[in-house]
Amino acid sequence: MEKYSRLRDLVGELPNLFLIEAPAASDTQLLYAHDPSYLLRVVNGSLSEAEQKEIGFPWSEKMVERSRRSAGATIAAAKTAMQEGISGNLAGGTHHAYRNRGSGFCVFNDAAVAARTLQKEINSKLKIAIIDLDVHQGNGTASILQHDSSIFTLSMHGENNFPFQKEVSDLDYGLQDGCDDQTYLQTLNECLDQLDSRFKPDFVIYLAGADPHEDDRLGRLKITKEGMRLRDETVFQYGLDQNIPIAFSMAGGYGKEIASTVEIHFQTIQTALQFQMRY
Incomplete structure (x- = not known):
């Protein structure tokens, strides 16, 4: 959790960037992607022990508030991006949350809710x-949106x-x-080509996980810091070339040293800011 406050402090020093307090997603907005009975259990604190264990942390009122605001921040970023080209959520990327349950430190699926x-x-x-582009598959997102032809889910992740x-x-x-920069970036370009040929989106929600980085404890890939910058640049360039607004979130990051994860996230923000000025 400490990475979020550290990132916030760094981002607050950047020129030409505006920080806005994350609004809380409403029940109506959360129900666009979640089951009413699940939302009720989260809100009133009646999640079972097994459900809390799958999420990975215990229920509390603060947990509910943070989860609402994490989803609300991606909604706000998406609406801002519609006007300004690029906007981001300093948290979010909670892609393991399913329609009717939370999982993997994810309570509400902010990308599905925002879309x-x-x-x-x-x-x-x-x-x-x-x-x-989190190193873990967006399984909850895929499940929630599997029958929705208006939203295309692309997940490039560690297979194992x-x-x-x-x-x-x-x-x-x-x-x-052990995937390296060259293989990773080549694969990403191929995936974006497929996305463009199969779907041609009007809007992109980008999960910019820091966990493909070589120093991540859980990632298993060998992507350098420069490779991570080029990854972000590739996605933002795709949006710029196609004149598609992009809302992004930080998603995962579990560096052996917390500073390395914060640096990768901060690099994403800096790259986004460079591209936002070109929209």
């Missing part, structure tokens, strides 16, 4: 792509990493342990 909220509140015909039982995204690419 559906844009369609419900801004433009019902909006075609949205979720580009998930959590979750060990994968869901089916619209486009999955499982990377082998």
